[in-house]
Amino acid sequence: MENVFDYEDIQLIPAKCIVSSRSECDTTVNFGGYTFNLPIVPANMQTIIDEKVALNLAENGYFYVMHRFNPETRANFIRDMHARGLIASISVGVKEDEYSFIRQLAEAELIPEFMTIDIAHGHSDAVINMLQYIKHYLPDSFVIAGNVGTPEAVRELENAGADATKVGIGPGKVCITKTKTGFGTGGWQLAALKWCAKAASKPVIADGGIRTHGDIAKSIRFGASMVMIGSLFAGHEESPGETVEQDGKRYKEYFGSASEFQKGEKKNVEGKKMYVEHKGSLQATLTEMKQDLQSAISYAGGKELQAIRHVDYVVVKNSIFTGDTI
Numbered sequence: 001m002e003n004v005f006d007y008e009d010i011q012l013i014p015a016k017c018i019v020s021s022r023s024e025c026d027t028t029v030n031f032g033g034y035t036f037n038l039p040i041v042p043a044n045m046q047t048i049i050d051e052k053v054a055l056n057l058a059e060n061g062y063f064y065v066m067h068r069f070n071p072e073t074r075a076n077f078i079r080d081m082h083a084r085g086l087i088a089s090i091s092v093g094v095k096e097d098e099y100s101f102i103r104q105l106a107e108a109e110l111i112p113e114f115m116t117i118d119i120a121h122g123h124s125d126a127v128i129n130m131l132q133y134i135k136h137y138l139p140d141s142f143v144i145a146g147n148v149g150t151p152e153a154v155r156e157l158e159n160a161g162a163d164a165t166k167v168g169i170g171p172g173k174v175c176i177t178k179t180k181t182g183f184g185t186g187g188w189q190l191a192a193l194k195w196c197a198k199a200a201s202k203p204v205i206a207d208g209g210i211r212t213h214g215d216i217a218k219s220i221r222f223g224a225s226m227v228m229i230g231s232l233f234a235g236h237e238e239s240p241g242e243t244v245e246q247d248g249k250r251y252k253e254y255f256g257s258a259s260e261f262q263k264g265e266k267k268n269v270e271g272k273k274m275y276v277e278h279k280g281s282l283q284a285t286l287t288e289m290k291q292d293l294q295s296a297i298s299y300a301g302g303k304e305l306q307a308i309r310h311v312d313y314v315v316v317k318n319s320i321f322t323g324d325t326i
């Protein structure tokens with residue numbers, strides 16, 4: 001593949017401003033038949049989201065994807081969200097038990113509005129079979145399938161019924177797939193997104209590798225409809241990860257879904273654990289993300305998110321952080 005680059009290698013080029021205040025810029029996005037405040041979704045990981053965070057996000061108009069690591073709680077989670085008049089958005093895997101879970105949901109007429117098939121290597125018959133099964137039993141659920149890193153995978157999953165695909169194999173902050181296996185989109189995630197989005201006929205979610213708020217705008221530029229983020233959401237008061245204190249400073253744990261901590265065993269480990277600085281409330285970060293995205297829209301010369309899609313860009317290989325600290 002030619003022209004390989006990642007987030008830090010790209011700068012977007014400003015176009016003439018058409019608003020008199022950044023507050024005029026609209027960051028909302030239509031996704032899966034719903035309108036959300038931001039094109040951003042916290043990662044479906046155990047140290048990023050739990051029922052409380054999901055409820056908070058849904059009540060306040062943000063998209064969310066609940067993780068799948070307490071499988072037995074999912075049916076009640078859907079019931080509870082629906083009882084509150086909120087959307088239910090859950091994750092599933094591809095193992096045998098998941099098939100009976102899907103059947104049970106259909107029998108109980110518990111239809112989640114969104115379902116994410118969440119496995120490491122999404123370009124597989126395992127995902128295609130699960131997709132087709134969900135589409136047969138729960139045809140009204142919007143199904144996100146992943147993760148993938150190639151246009152072929154995007155096309156194949158879309159053809160199998162995916163309503164959206166999730167792109168990103170190995171760019172995550174707690175990911176060790178790239179070093180353990182030699183594979184993935186780590187180091188060129190933005191170029192992989194561009195490549196995949198070009199092939200897509202349905203929405204694409206950029207997943208992993210977001211280190212700054214500007215990376216969200218860059219993801220939109222290169223074709224993402226939604227951006228999944230882990231590490232930037234890990235350090236909040238509400239984050240489910242454990243809080244630890246060292247030298248008077250507070251930190252929160254953040255671990256990979258394929259880490260030993262998640263799996264409870266050292267088998268096919270492709271994730272690690274780290275601690276991130278405590279950074280206050282989730283709402284404060286969402287508000288700052290919104291303001292930064294409004295600013296990005298104004299630099300793009302528009303009033304809506306879509307304006308970012310059309311801006312020019314330059315490749316400034318690995319140089320934009322020279323002298324900067326994030």
Ligand SMILES: NC(=O)C1=CN([C@@H]2O[C@H](COP(=O)(O)OP(=O)(O)OC[C@H]3O[C@@H](n4cnc5c(N)ncnc54)[C@H](OP(=O)(O)O)[C@@H]3O)[C@@H](O)[C@H]2O)C=CC1
Nearest residue numbers: 093094118119120121147168169170171177257258268270
């Ligand atoms: N986005 C990313 O870069 C990555 C994300 N993850 C996250 O980690 C979690 C666990 O992922 P995962 O291990 O897939 O889920 P599971 O442990 O639920 O495994 C899903 C199924 O797929 C099989 N499987 C997993 N990886 C492969 C592979 N490379 N080739 C063939 N079969 C495979 C597993 O079998 P078996 O275990 O016997 O092989 C199992 O049957 C997920 O939440 C996932 O999103 C993990 C790695 C990379």
Ligand SMILES: Nc1nc2c(ncn2[C@@H]2O[C@H](COP(=O)(O)O)[C@@H](O)[C@H]2O)c(=O)[nH]1
Nearest residue numbers: 043172173175208209230231256257258271
């Ligand atoms: N290779 C692995 N990737 C993982 C693991 N757990 C989660 N993930 C992926 O990372 C993103 C979040 O990335 P970030 O850069 O925003 O922190 C998440 O959505 C998953 O796709 C893992 O154990 N191994």
